[in-house]
Amino acid sequence: MAKSDTHMTMRVVNHIRGMIETGGLQPGDRIPPEREFARKLRISRASLRTGIGYLAAMGVMDVRHGVGTFVADGPPEIGKSSLSLLGALHGFQSWQMFEARRILESELAALAAERGREHHFASLSEEVAEMYATVANPMDYLIHDIRFHRVIAQASGNPILAALMETITSALYDERRKTAERSRDLKESADLHREIYRAIRSRNAADARTVMTRHLTMAQSAQDMEATSGEPKSVARSRKTGKRADEA
Template sequence: MTNLKTPRLKIIRPVRSGQTTEQVVARVYELIKRDELKPGDRLPPERELAKLLGISRPSLRAGLGSLISMGVLKSRQGAGTFIVDGPPALDSEPLRLLAELHGFSFDHMFETRSILEVGAAGLAAEHATGDQLATMSEEIAEMFAALSDPQQFLVHDINFHRAVAAASGNPTLATLVEMVSAILYERRRDTIARAHDFNEALEMHRAIYRAIRSRKPDEARAAMGEHIVRAQKAFALEEKQQREKEQLQKDRA
């Protein structure tokens, strides 16, 4: 839960000149390790934190920007910058570049997703809280409302899977699911407009949710596994159609 009160921090070792960004990251990690900053805590105002670190505000912003990209911090307009509470909201751009660099195929990504998310669904059936079940239900309702809007449907689809992973009770697993989701989201948002019918996907998510809500781990794992297999086939078709479209445009040029 977000803590709107800002903790009073002890004097931090000033940042030395040179490698300012890296040292800002190290100082914030130091505060987290000393339990002076906890998940959900709001950072002190920019002016105060820059003074504590002995650096300029532009240098501080650069360091905080790195921590936001890492998923350690989250900025909320008008409210401040907070320590992330729960799985990190990772910046997908570095992950996407990493995927491009190493040539991650979508088959490998879906295989990884299956290994992670089938287990997460089973654990969620054992550990999900009432609030976490409510979050899953809300995302399904949003998917239903977005049946005619592929991009919005995808957003709530991804959010549902993040909610299931968070409900597993295993933050390491939830973080790994977040990483894979970030890469797949970047790839699928370019192709999902070619999908024709989201009703089947919606029903699959409902089946996963019902199994988790009913505390049936085996059914939750089976429903998640079937959903991922079908999603992989749908994604493969979308990418094939996208390649054909791009080739046709090249031929006409």
Template sequence: MANHTNSNHETHLTMQVVNHVRSMIENGTLRAGDKIPPEREFAKELKISRASLRAGIGHLAAMGVLNVRHGVGTFVADGPPALGTASLALLGALHGFKPWQMFEARVILESHLAAMAAERGKEEHFTALAEEVTEMYATFHEPQEYLIHDMRFHRTIAEASGNPILALLMETITVALYDERRKTVEHARDLKEAAEVHREIYRAIRSRNVNEARSVMEKHLKLAETAQESERKRAASKKKSARKDSNGE
């Protein structure tokens, strides 16, 4: 029960950051290309911890609202997508999902999105996908950074499908997925291998091979389900060991 309460509290703080940045963009306080306030200053303004702020920033980066430039700062992306109340309500409903339920939904949705992207995608989408793959290779030793580019890669495929309804659904699922994955990604064993699978997906889409794009995406998600289950087990084991150490057992 305590873990569920803590999770709800973390989600509340994360959405506080998302809503605050959303308001700043909507009222013109932040515009495309603007740098957001320094972490310490921003956390103080929101009266939350820097860890909670980073989680919220990660969400916004995964959604494509913000761009995190390592060593430079965090900026509002050009043409940020609207964070509508319907999307946020759906996001709230998704919390508490079981991992297998998420992957079941993703296999059904994303395999078709990949095929649609191969058929309908534009050069700008292919360029964006290539950039995210490049960033995945550059950050596979930095799991949290890698995760943001991983999420953006899948979000871009949804955009390339040409169906805004499916893209909105995928955007919301991506953020819910990010909220769970960020807690365990530090325990990932081989992100470089995962980056290589994403490159396969990109190549299939770029070559407009509809069947290959669908097939490789399905393969990726099945491998990811197994890998992330292992991540969760390692994270839980480490947490259990830490509790024993703190209790002097």
């Protein structure tokens, strides 16, 4: 994991990495134009672009056509776009994604109960109110649902876990974004969110974790039911060998 010499790609990556680690490059900053930067690093523009592409794929750089290349701003993203690809490749099952989400979010809720601040609680309260107000409109409801969970992730005080959650949930939505839930379910869902909110606000970590687990378990079975009645196929496809994960 060193190879600073060969491989132009790594040369670029390490150079920029160094600029970031020494604080010379911060989120939102712009790097020099490709032609100029390439000249400075004594490499071709093509090679420079390879390196930048690598960093952009990992969410570290943000390339904007006609504008420039910037260090990524906003919340960190860990392999956000890769999980669905990897999922198709390794045949991830839907229940595995739900399980991962359930585990992450439950702990996130517990942490939020311990470390959340007043403005987080205020946001959560507001989103819950909006959820009740939009039970008749699944599209709008979903927006507040997502925001609710996102606020909890922020309130947990752990951006790494928050990023992991973001990765999984986006892959989950990617898989089945249709799932137009019925209003009756949404009412129940809103009730659960309210319970979660109360547990967090009263700093009851154990309850927050428990209710969040219950909420996500229900959400999973709801989707499973809908999937079963529709097309009974799983995410996984037939594979050449099904035992790759068992080797050392």
